[in-house]
Amino acid sequence: MEIKKVAVIGAGDMGHGIAELFAVNGFDVTLVDKFPQALEKAKGRIAASLDKMVERGKITKDQAAAALGRLTYSGEAGSAVSQADLVVEAVPESPELKKAVFKEVSSHAPRGAILASNTSNIRISDLAEAASGPERVVGMHFFNPPMVMKLVEVIPGARTDPAVEQQTADVCAKIGRTAVKVLKDSPGFIVNRINAADTLFFCLVQDRGIASPAEVDNFARGQGLPMGPYELMDFVGVDVAADSLAYFAQALSPEYGKGKTFASMAKAGLLGKKAGKGFYDWSTGKAQIPKVPATEKISIMDIFALEINEAVKLIEEGVAGPDDVERSVILGMNRPFGPISVAKDLSNAEVKSKLEELTKNYGCQIFAPAKSIMEGRLRDAIEGRLAPKEATAAPKVEAQAPQTKGQGVVRLERLPGGVARVVLNRPKFNMVNADVLDGLDRVITELSSDQETRVVLITGEGSVFSSGADLSQFVSSSLAFMEFARKGARTMRRLAEMPKLTIAVLKGYALGGGLELALSCDLRLATEDVEMGFPELTRGLVPAWSGSQRLPKLLGISKASALILTSERIKGRRGYEMGLVSRLIPPGDPDEFAVQYATQLASSQAPVAVMLAKRLISKGAEVALDDGLEMEAMAAGLLFGTEDLKEGISAFLGKRKPEFKGK
Template identity: 60%
Template sequence: MEAKRMAVIGAGQMGHGIAQVFAQGGYRVSLMDKYPEALEKAKSRISEGLARLVQKGRVTEEEARSCAGRVSYTGDMNEALQGIDVMVEAVPELPELKKEVFRDADKAAPAGAVLASNTSNIRISDMAEQTSRPERVVGMHFFNPAPVMKLVEVIPNPRTEPSVVEYAADVCRKLGKTPVKVLKDSPGFIVNRINAADMLFFSLVVDAGVATPAEVDAYAKGQGMPMGPFELLDFVGIDVAHDSLQYFSKAISPEYGKAKSIARLYGEKRLGKKTGGGFYEWVEGRARIEQAAPTDKVTLMDVFAIEINEAVKLIEEGVALPGDIDTAVTLGMNRPFGPISVARSFTSSEIASRLNELSARFGCAVFAPAASIAGGKLREAIEDRKAEPKAEPKAEPAAQAKAGPVAVERLGGGVARIVLDRPRRNTINAEALDALDRAITELWDDRETAVVLVGGRGDTFSAGAELSQFFSNSVDFMEFSRKGQRVFRRLSELPKLTVAVMKGYALGGGLELAMSCDLRLCADETQIGLPEVTLGLVPGWSGTQRAVKLLGAARASELILAGRRMTAARAYEIGLVHAVFPPRDIEEAAVGYAKELASTVAPVSVMLAKRLINKAAEGGSDAGLEMEAASLGVLYGTEDLKEGIAAFLGKRAPRFRGR
């Protein structure tokens, strides 16, 4: 059944945002609040939100008007729930209040409607049990601000029908959100469970006099974080942190009740930004943070260990799968990487000893290592696996089901195609490099194939290396460069004619991939470039060496040193690409071109001629590659790299300091 009508109960910070998201998704939505002034405020917030979108050119005025017209406002629950398909409750985080809302909603909503809660922490079963339809009750946990944040955690209660979970996830996808299915109804679900341990830790650091909030925040900012943890606590609200920790202290362990600084501020009604003071004083919307030297008593490693520990507990308890935890943390906490990706760089004993030290130092069992970590089985615990069939009864739609990050397709007529198929504009990570390497091996001795097209799924080639991967030290970072170099060199040596099909973005590692092919076809409007120097990096997958060989030092400098994007026309002019096509024609043109080549060139001649060309282009290249990788090793430790990546992820201009 296709959802058409929605209701949101509670028109506050979250409720108005969720209603706006529904309206933008084309649904009719009634927004209900007990207080008329809350409805008034929600109405103006929604129209301000839509006006901002118009200003940014994201929607037209006409679209904004019709979007606003899809929201109706009411103070009456019966009216709000008439004829709806889905309700999302977003009243304050008070268990008794939420239960009452669910009792009323159950009476007022059509029998088939799905009743969802946007609770941050409370078990969904608490609400479901109040209704006559627990099988149609789920959690749909949006993040703040709802119109911006992509993540929605979808949570079943033990009696939820699997098809209802799928239905809710589907609604999220239609809203352009990324649903992460939580497998078990557990307090705080994924993101807030991990976040609660962080909050507890930072409070204990201050409680024990280990460091001041300003010292901790100075350290965090030095690590490239846009906001320190205490500034963030004030920003989100001390009451929100306090309520969560109190709930956890009852629902999971009394140890969560040990955060004294947070409890004290809460008792003093110093709730952070909203009351003008919390850990800091807030003036004109900004925290007044005194100058402080970054602490050396708290390290990122402490936070990593705590988050990895919580992630492993979630896996052990069957709350979530490793891959989903990373998706939820990156999207929900605005992080460049999640705890699972970080955990891959450490051993069980490294994490266990750090956790043992923290739990002893702060006398807090929340930090004691999870069973798998204590038992030396961290690696096994975080291994990615699929959900149990019973937890995932319905197959994902075909578009979601992916064979892997790189596909090999046989197109007939002596042509094969290697297709990069990755999220975020086909960005390339270590897994994609491995898959590309396998694809090269698969085609190496394939006598049926003479020409190999190399392209990207969808409307883009590749926007480059994934910048959200975690590397624990400069050696790993350097090895990641060498790995890319190795795979791209194998591609350049593949005894077939290789043709890159560039479209959308061919940036950084994406352009290095294209440059590792023999020929390059390009769609008009493709954004081409090696922007590494604007991020505090250098091209690391042989781009520095290949660009010079292909274009000469002067033109390579235009690409590498200026770091600017280049048009397809300019790339054609300097000989970087061999032909330019309109975007809608490129795929067909490329296949036609490849088939024609496959029928006209002699495979063995191509194989040998290619080796000769490669030979001719050689000269000091190994030393250059070694230096390229070593440069990345050096850059790993620079502040400019952290700043470059933080600015990129935060969508702001970097402030490089030359160190």
């Protein structure tokens, strides 16, 4: 679909600039605002900006007039979006307000329209949930002012269609912007995540009375910055800084809530320029900054170390690679260089000790060195030698991560009625690492020869099955990587060949390596809302724990290609309709249902017959039909001598439940 018509919702600082940018570049634009006075103001701002561009010779008079002619204004979002190919939401930064807008807009926009949010920090997946058709919702984060700043962060939500993400990046190029594709939907994306650590730092500087705003700002100006951090905060709005820290505290880590000064200033109405007073008096329209000496209690190294640390965390978490982090900071913060090039001139030890000093002095764990810096691997991180994580873009990773209970990463529980339950138990959505594979190998060995066990359930601790393989440990070489792939595939094979009925309990997320684990089970139970998919190709990987081989055998080449090659995420019901899921779990506790289901099968299915049927199905798929039929006849012959067969027939004739012995 070619994007021609754009609707921008919210005509404030950002919305009017975004609308102008599209109009100047030949798009038909409708600018929407709930408040008529906001629309009037936007009209005036756009006209003044176009005049200035003509004055400066950037566009001709005719071009400015044509841009104005392409702009229309509306007070009603529903009708404005009904013809739009792209909707850009730019209402104030409130999740509730934005969700309401997405709900309304998605019910009026054409099915194929892209619905983008200009949110500064909020996870796109959270907003997408409110929309009908979350696969068309994407983040399109412009920087202020949009007519000047070249960067747009393009962020896929958990369910965004990759084609929508690509089209959004393509349209950025058409309006002369550089799109940086953010790899993972994480609060603040790239630039504002790096900013958030700085903001917290400057808040704590005030909380602890380390230096006055003027002392800090005079120091910053002395370093060549056009504005100090507090003047800038006054300029943007102290409430904006307070709100963003509050969002990070709720969405990423409570440690962001440690700073107090900004929130109490916002509460007191000391919002900065727009209120006439913030850190400074703005009654004359300019900040009155007292002429005091620059502080010596803060050094430029404090800021460098904090930004490098956040950059490394973004790389470790798979949010962005080093080049994109560097590019985003340069373009989004208008800097001559970014944290990656600064880090190249520093040693791991320098950065680490600075961060440790800041953590101690300010009592804040956000400043603690990232894992790679702790391990002396700053170079590996900034030179792109950390393995990409196969992490999900799932919301609230920290908050929802199940607690490890000290029973190891794979817990074996024996339940009554011949059922064994294997529970994956790792932080971050039960990601599968080498320890988990070892744990699985151990329980497979133990349960394979256990006469009591008839059915094996595989589930995840908490609300998630598994969000995939955790590749972070295996980064040293392609050989190590290959070995990790082989190790996983070996475990999957052993699981598939286990002489027991195996059932995966898919809930929350079953992605990548997690889904490959499920494919190696005989049956897959799934909740309606589980998200399943293979994100590997979006990380530059392929499913390497037998998924690329098992999936086509299970679903056929066409369906397997659709899932693997597009990395589309599907829910339980789609999976059921495709044949990926054997049975849907009704509403309620998925594990409780799974245990009932397994217990029933453990008593109704004859164990030796299960073992032989499993082999007939898996091996039969690899041989010619005649050979398969021969195997089938031999299996039937083998079963003839078993006690289970006698018991099965006698129970059937006697109209009673069989009591199989597995002999």
